[in-house]
Amino acid sequence: MTLKSRFATGGVLALAALTLAGCSTTAASTTSSVSTPNKVEPLVLYAAEGYDAVMAKAFTKKTGIPVQVDDDSTGPLLTKIAAEKNNPQWSLLWVDGDTAFASLDKQGELLHYAPTASWNTVGKTLVPLDNSYDPTGTTVMAGLIYNAAAVSSVPTTYQDLLGAAYANKVGMNDPSQSGPTYPFIAGLMNQLGGQASGIADGEAYFTKLKANGLKVYPTNGDTLHALETGQIDYGLIQSSAATGETIKVKPTAKYQPKVVYLEKSTLLPSVIGIDKGVDATQQAEAKQFVDFALSPAGQAVMQTGDASGDSLFWPVVNGVTPLSQLSAFPSAYQRIDPAYWGPLQAQVVTWFDSTIK
Amino acid sequence: MSTTAAQARRAADGEPETDRQEPLLLVGEAIATPARLTGDVTVRQSIAVTTWRRLRRIKPLTLFWLLIVLILVLPILLFLTVAISPSLLDQGTQAFTLSAFADALTGQLLVGFLNSLIIGIATAVISAAIGFALSWIVLRTDAPGRRIWTGVVFALLLTPSYLIALGWERLLEPNGVLQVIGWDATGLRGIFYGPVGIVVVLTVKGIPFAYLAISNALRGLGHEYEDAVRVHGGGRVAAMKAVITLLAPAMWSALAIVFAESISDFGVASTLANDSHFPVATYTLYNAIQAFPVNFPVASAVSWLLLVLVVLALFAQNRALRGRSFRVLGGRSRPAIRHQLGRRAKVVTTVFLALLLVTALGVPTFGAVAASLIDGLGSLAGTHQLDLSNYQRVISSPQLSQPLMYSAGLAAIAATVTIFLAAVCARLLANSGASVGGRILDLVLLAAVALPGIVFAAGYIFAYNLPVVNSLGIHIYGTTALLLLAYIATALPSTSRVLVGTMSQIQESMAQASRVHGSGAIRSWLSIVLPITARPLLTAWLLTYTATLLELPVSQLLAPPGSEPISVGITSTLGKYDFGGGTAMEVLAILSALVVVAVAYALFRFVAPAGWKNIGGTR
Numbered sequence: 001m002t003l004k005s006r007f008a009t010g011g012v013l014a015l016a017a018l019t020l021a022g023c024s025t026t027a028a029s030t031t032s033s034v035s036t037p038n039k040v041e042p043l044v045l046y047a048a049e050g051y052d053a054v055m056a057k058a059f060t061k062k063t064g065i066p067v068q069v070d071d072d073s074t075g076p077l078l079t080k081i082a083a084e085k086n087n088p089q090w091s092l093l094w095v096d097g098d099t100a101f102a103s104l105d106k107q108g109e110l111l112h113y114a115p116t117a118s119w120n121t122v123g124k125t126l127v128p129l130d131n132s133y134d135p136t137g138t139t140v141m142a143g144l145i146y147n148a149a150a151v152s153s154v155p156t157t158y159q160d161l162l163g164a165a166y167a168n169k170v171g172m173n174d175p176s177q178s179g180p181t182y183p184f185i186a187g188l189m190n191q192l193g194g195q196a197s198g199i200a201d202g203e204a205y206f207t208k209l210k211a212n213g214l215k216v217y218p219t220n221g222d223t224l225h226a227l228e229t230g231q232i233d234y235g236l237i238q239s240s241a242a243t244g245e246t247i248k249v250k251p252t253a254k255y256q257p258k259v260v261y262l263e264k265s266t267l268l269p270s271v272i273g274i275d276k277g278v279d280a281t282q283q284a285e286a287k288q289f290v291d292f293a294l295s296p297a298g299q300a301v302m303q304t305g306d307a308s309g310d311s312l313f314w315p316v317v318n319g320v321t322p323l324s325q326l327s328a329f330p331s332a333y334q335r336i337d338p339a340y341w342g343p344l345q346a347q348v349v350t351w352f353d354s355t356i357k
Numbered sequence: 358m359s360t361t362a363a364q365a366r367r368a369a370d371g372e373p374e375t376d377r378q379e380p381l382l383l384v385g386e387a388i389a390t391p392a393r394l395t396g397d398v399t400v401r402q403s404i405a406v407t408t409w410r411r412l413r414r415i416k417p418l419t420l421f422w423l424l425i426v427l428i429l430v431l432p433i434l435l436f437l438t439v440a441i442s443p444s445l446l447d448q449g450t451q452a453f454t455l456s457a458f459a460d461a462l463t464g465q466l467l468v469g470f471l472n473s474l475i476i477g478i479a480t481a482v483i484s485a486a487i488g489f490a491l492s493w494i495v496l497r498t499d500a501p502g503r504r505i506w507t508g509v510v511f512a513l514l515l516t517p518s519y520l521i522a523l524g525w526e527r528l529l530e531p532n533g534v535l536q537v538i539g540w541d542a543t544g545l546r547g548i549f550y551g552p553v554g555i556v557v558v559l560t561v562k563g564i565p566f567a568y569l570a571i572s573n574a575l576r577g578l579g580h581e582y583e584d585a586v587r588v589h590g591g592g593r594v595a596a597m598k599a600v601i602t603l604l605a606p607a608m609w610s611a612l613a614i615v616f617a618e619s620i621s622d623f624g625v626a627s628t629l630a631n632d633s634h635f636p637v638a639t640y641t642l643y644n645a646i647q648a649f650p651v652n653f654p655v656a657s658a659v660s661w662l663l664l665v666l667v668v669l670a671l672f673a674q675n676r677a678l679r680g681r682s683f684r685v686l687g688g689r690s691r692p693a694i695r696h697q698l699g700r701r702a703k704v705v706t707t708v709f710l711a712l713l714l715v716t717a718l719g720v721p722t723f724g725a726v727a728a729s730l731i732d733g734l735g736s737l738a739g740t741h742q743l744d745l746s747n748y749q750r751v752i753s754s755p756q757l758s759q760p761l762m763y764s765a766g767l768a769a770i771a772a773t774v775t776i777f778l779a780a781v782c783a784r785l786l787a788n789s790g791a792s793v794g795g796r797i798l799d800l801v802l803l804a805a806v807a808l809p810g811i812v813f814a815a816g817y818i819f820a821y822n823l824p825v826v827n828s829l830g831i832h833i834y835g836t837t838a839l840l841l842l843a844y845i846a847t848a849l850p851s852t853s854r855v856l857v858g859t860m861s862q863i864q865e866s867m868a869q870a871s872r873v874h875g876s877g878a879i880r881s882w883l884s885i886v887l888p889i890t891a892r893p894l895l896t897a898w899l900l901t902y903t904a905t906l907l908e909l910p911v912s913q914l915l916a917p918p919g920s921e922p923i924s925v926g927i928t929s930t931l932g933k934y935d936f937g938g939g940t941a942m943e944v945l946a947i948l949s950a951l952v953v954v955a956v957a958y959a960l961f962r963f964v965a966p967a968g969w970k971n972i973g974g975t976r
Contacts, residue, residue, distance in 0.1 A: 044918045045918070046918075048929075048932075050933055068917075068918035068919035069918060069919060070916070070918040070919075071921065071925075071929055072913055072925060072928075072929060073928065073929065073932050075647055076811070076910075076913040076914060078651060079646050079651055079811065079815065079914065080818065080913075080914050082448075082646075082650065082651035082653065083651075083653070083815040083818035083819060083822075083914070084818055084822055085446075085447045085448065086446055086447035086822075086823070086824060087822045087823065087824045087827065089822065089834065089835055090918075103650045107650070147737070149737075150737075174631075174632075176627075176631065176644065176647065177627065177628075177631070218628060218632065220934060221931075221934040221936060224934065225736070225936075226530075228736035228737055228738045228739075229530065229531075229532045229533070229736045229737065230532050230736075230737055231530065231531045231532055241934060244934065245934075249738045249739070250738075250739075252737070252738065252739075254737040254738075255736075255737035255738040257738075306933065309933045309934065310933075346644070349644075350644070353631070357632075357634070
C-alpha cells in the first residue's frame with residue numbers, strides 16, 4: 001500500500017467512525033424514547049397528498065403527538081413500503097387510490113379500523129366492508145378539460161369522443177407514468193364489460209379511441225401542457241388537476257379551460273391506512289389521526305393545504321362543503337372494486353403501452 | 358505497506374507496482390485470544406492494553422475493505438439475492454427459485470437488453486471522444502472561451518435530465534417554439550424521439566464524467582512525451598496518438614463509467630425511451646417496481662443481467678490496459694505547452710465549443726427559462742411576459758431554504774468522506790490489472806453504478822432494516838447517517854474513476870526519495886503526494902458535492918421522515934403540476950452549487966501554496 005493511500009484510509013476511518021458515532025446517538029435517543037412509560041410516540045406518515053404537511057402540523061397542535069411526514073409521490077412510497085416489508089417503519093399511509101391498500105391488506109399489513117365518521121352516500125360506497133382502510137375524500141377520473149375558446153362541441157358520454165368532432169383532439173395520460181390513469185382505464189373497462197364480461201369491451205373502446213386520433217402524454221401536467229399549446233383541445237385528467245387549471249389560468253381570447261364529467265366518473269378516493277406492525281401506542285395514535293382527518297376540523301385543514309390541487313376533493317363525510325371552485329359532484333359515478341381490478345393492473349398497463357400509446 | 362528495496366527498484370524501473378494484499382481482519386482474533394488472567398485490576402488493564410494493541414494492528418486497508426463491504430457489497434448482494442430467494446427478505450414465499458428470471462426474460466427484455474448495450478456503447482464512446490477533445494482544447498490550446506468550461510462542466514453535471522428533456526420537448530413539440538418561429542420541426546422530432554434522442558440526453562449527462570476523468574490525467578502529462586515523438590520524426594498525429602495511449606487508464610475509466618451510467622439510467626428509460634417505444638433493459642425493471650404490488654424479484658433478476666453488461670465492460674477495460682504502465686508523473690515531469698492555434702483551427706474549435714455549449718447547456722437552460730421565467734411560453738395561455746413571480750414565490754418558501762441547507766450540508770460531508778475513500782479506491786483501481794483486490798473493487802464499484810439508484814436504495818433498506826440488525830440495537834435505517842452512507846456509496850464509483858487517471862500517473866519514486874531523505878510518512882505524503890493531487894482532489898470533491906446535492910432516488914427512499922432533501926422537495930413540487938415553482942427551485946439549487954464551485958476554485962487559486970498549482974500548468 002502506498003503512503004498516500006495509507007493516510008487516506010486513516011482519514012476515512014476517522015470520518016467513518018464519526019459518522020457511525022452519529023448514528024448510534026440517534027439510535028440511542030430513539031430507543032430511550034420508546035422505553036419511557038406513558039409515552040407519546042411520533043407517528044410516521046408516508047403521504048402523497050398536497051395537504052399532508054399542514055394536516056400533520058394541525059394534528060400535532062391538537063393532540064401533542066408529533067408526526068414525521070415523508071411526503072413524496074405514490075410510486076416511491078409504495079416501493080419503500082414493499083422494501084420494508086419484513087420490518088415496517090411507517091405508521092400511516094395516505095395516498096390517492098385504493099388498489100394499493102387492497103393489495104397491502106391482502107398481504108396482512110393493514111390494521112382494520114372503523115372510524116367514528118358519519119359517511120355520506122359517496123363515502124358509504126367507498127368504505128370497504130372490513131374497514132381495512134378509510135377514504136378521506138374523493139376526486140374522480142376523469143375530468144374532461146377542454147379549451148372553450150377553440151372548440152364548441154362538448155361531449156356528454158365517452159361514446160361521443162369516438163365521433164368526427166373529436167378526431168385528433170383528445171389526449172390522456174400514460175398509465176405507466178401517471179398514478180390516477182389506471183383507475184380511469186379500469187373504470188371504463190368496468191363500465192363497458194364489467195367483472196362479468198371482462199376487459200375485452202374496454203380494450204375495444206380504447207382501440208377505437210386510438211383510431212380516432214387519441215394522444216397519450218406522460219402525466220396530468222403534460223396533458224395540460226398539450227391543451228395549453230393547442231396540441232389537443234380535450235384532455236382526460238384527474239378532476240382536481242382539471243379544476244386546478246381553471247383556477248390557476250386567467251382565461252384569454254385563445255384559451256378558456258372548462259371542465260365537464262362524462263358518464264360515468266370513476267371515484268378516485270384519497271385513502272388512509274394504518275400499519276398493523278406498529279406497537280399499541282402508535283396504533284392508538286394512528287386511529288386518532290384518522291378520526292381527526294374525518295372530523296370537520298380536519299377536513300377544513302385538508303381544504304387549505306393545496307388550494308389548486310389535492311384540496312379540490314369532494315367530501316365523503318356529512319357536514320362538509322367542498323371548495324367553491326369545485327363543480328357539483330357528477331351524478332353518474334361508479335366505484336371499481338380494488339380487489340378485482342388491482343391484480344389486473346400490470347396486464348392492462350402493458351396492453352395499453354404496447355397497443356394504444 | 359513498507360517501501361521495500363525491491364519495490365523501489367521496480368518503481369524506478371517504471372514497472373507497475375503490485376499491491377500486496379493485506380491479511381484480512383484481525384478483530385475476531387483480538388477478541389478470541391483472551392489475555393492471561395493474573396489479578397483483577399491488572400487483568401483488566403492488560404486486556405485493555407492488549408485489545409488496544411490488537412486494534413492498532415488492524416491495518417487501515419482492512420478497515421477500508423470492511424467499510425466497502427458494509428456500504429456497497431452488502432446492499433447489492435442482498436438485492437441480488439431477492440431474485441433467487443425471495444422468502445429471505447419476505448418478498449415471496451420461495452426459499453429458492455429461478456422463476457423471477459423466467460418472468461423477466463420476455464421478448465421485450467431481450468430487445469431492451471440489446472438496445473441498452475448499443476445505447477451504452479454509443480453514449481460512452483461519444484462522451485469520451487467529446488471529453489477528450491474538450492480537455493485538449495481547454496488545457497492545451499489557446500482557444501477563445503476555454504476558461505468558462507470548468508463552470509460549464511459543473512453546470513452540466515448539475516443539470517437534471519428532466520430539464521434536458523423538457524428543453525428539447527418545448528422546442529420540438531407540435532406548436533412548440535421552433536414551429537412558432539416558423540421552422541417545421543416534424544422531421545427533427547421524428548429523429549429525436551427515439552435512440553438518437555436517448556443517446557443525446559445520456560451523452561450530455563456523460564460528458565462531465567468523461568471530461569473530469571480525462572482532464573485530470575491530461576494535467577499530469579508533461580510535454581516530454583510529445584517532444585520525444587516529435588524528436589524521433591513523428592508528426593502531430595503521432596504525438597496525439599502517444600498522448601491518447603498514455604491517457605489510456607483515464608480514457609477507459611471514462612468509457613466504463615459513462616457506459617454503466619447509461620445502461621442503468623432510469624429517468625430516460627421511463628420517459629423518452631418509453632414514449633418513443635424504444636425499450637431498454639431498465640424498462641422491465643421500471644415496470645416491476647412501479648406497479649403495485651412491487652415485484653422486487655423480477656427487478657433483481659434484471660439487475661443480474663445488467664451486471665453481465667458491466668462484467669463485459671470491465672473485461673474490455675482490463676484487456677486494453679493489461680501489462681502496461683502509465684506512470685508519467687514524476688520528479689522530472691515537464692510543464693505542458695499550450696498550442697497557439699492558427700486562424701482556421703481557432704474557427705473550428707470555436708464552432709465546436711459553441712455547438713457543444715448550445716446543445717448541452719443551451720437546450721436545458723431554455724427549458725428552465727421556458728418553464729420558470731416566461732409565463733406560458735409557446736402556449737395559448739398566460740401573458741408570455743418575462744416574469745419573476747415563480748422565483749419570488751419559492752425563494753421565501755420554507756420548502757426551499759430548509760431542504761437546500763439540509764442537502765448542502767449532507768453533500769459537503771459526503772464529498773469530504775468520499776474523496777478520501779475514492780483516493781484509496783483509485784489507487785487500487787490503478788493497479789487493478791495486477792491485484793485481485795483491485796479487480797474485485799472495480800467490479801463492485803461499477804456494479805453499484807450499473808444498478809439504477811432506486812434499486813441500490815432498496816438494497817440499503819433490505820440490508821439495514823433487517824429485524825436482526827435492529828435486534829442488535831442498531832437502528833440506522835431512517836436516520837440521516839444511513840442516507841449519508843448511501844450518498845457516499847453512490848458517489849464513490851464515479852469519484853474514484855475520475856481520480857484513476859491521476860493515480861495511475863504518480864511515480865512512487867518521489868515519495869520514496871522523500872522517505873530516504875528522512876521525512877516521515879505523513880510529511881512525505883503532505884509534501885509530495887498532496888501537492889501533485891491537490892487539484893484533482895478538489896475537482897473530485899466538487900464532483901461529489903454537485904452530484905449529491907440533487908441526487909434523487911436514494912434521497913427518496915432513504916431520507917428520514919421529517920427531513921426533506923431538496924431533490925425530493927423539487928420533485929414533489931413538480932408532481933403537483935407546479936412546473937414554474939419546481940423549476941425555479943431547481944435553478945436556484947443549481948446556482949447555489951455553482952457558487953460553491955466558484956468559491957472553491959477561487960480559494961484554490963488565491964490561498965493554495967504555489968507548489969500545488971504546478972501540475973497541469975503550461976508554459
